[in-house]
Amino acid sequence: MDTKPIAYTMSEKENPAITVHVVKKSVTPNVPSGNDSSNVTPTTPVAPTPSTPTGETIKQPAKPTIPNYAAKKGAAVYATRALYLYKNENFKNSQRLVKYPKAKRVNRPMFVVTDYARSTNGVLHYKVRDVNHGSKTAGKVGYITADSKFVVPVYYQSMPKNKKIIIINKKGVNAYKDANLTKRVKNYKKGTRLTVKKIVKHNLASRYQLSNGDYMTANKKLIVQGDYQIINY
Incomplete structure (x- = not known):
């Protein structure tokens, strides 16, 4: 820093001239000590990064096993x-x-x-x-x-061995044109024996297709497989 003196001349009417020499002095800034908490800039703490042990596998709880004989949900x-x-x-x-x-x-x-x-x-x-x-x-x-x-x-899952079914519901069972049991065509009375040619799955229910092409429920409460004398169901 430049410390060369600067001269100022002052005069008064009644006094002789006075010369004042001013010297610039370098000033060292005052840095607060570590104990002065009022001037400390806070720092944001950094969260530690969690570490996963190498080679370790996290096991998920096993889902309960359902046996083959169990009915499906919705059945x-x-x-x-x-x-x-x-x-x-x-x-x-x-x-x-x-x-x-x-x-x-x-x-x-x-x-x-x-x-x-x-x-x-x-x-x-x-x-x-x-x-x-x-x-x-x-x-x-x-x-x-x-x-x-x-x-x-409730529903049969297979064809009868002799392809015969018997109506056991006292109000009879309806036959339909479609497998979704729409377009009713006829009501078969209790005791009627019918021939079926295939079983059809509809969602979680079953239908039998009759020999004439119509469809009927495969509900065991309404029909029974076989071709024998009807008993009191």
Whole structure:
């Protein structure tokens, strides 16, 4: 820095001239010490990057396995023996909602499977909705056993060996032009024997195509496979 003196001359009427010499002095700026928190610029903390151990695999919980005999979600099943509808998947007497007694084939209680669940000891159960139209229990939701000794699919899944079926519903069964059961063509009375030529899947239900090309439900509550003397269903 330049420190050369600068001269100023001052004069007064009554005093002799006075010369003042001014020298510029370099000034070192005052830097606050580390203890002066008022002038400290804050720094943004940096979050540590999480590290994943190499070679380690995170295991996801396994989905419950469903046996082949189990009905699909959305499929209809009915009870062949007496059973209870429970509030949850752990069957306890205090959790019973409805008792369904054993009934004749045409009156067996019917349910739609909406989900699966296992009890604490691993037994598979169905979560179901009661679809017994006209019954006081219709619409109830709960859990029933998935044991095939107690519940089975409502619809036939195969052709009868002799290609014969018998109508067992007391009001008869309708036949239709289409597999979606529209365009009704005829009502067949109870006891009528019919010949079928193939089974047709429609969503989660089944239909039989009759020898004349019309379609009829394959619901076990309405028809039975075989060609024998009708019994009291």
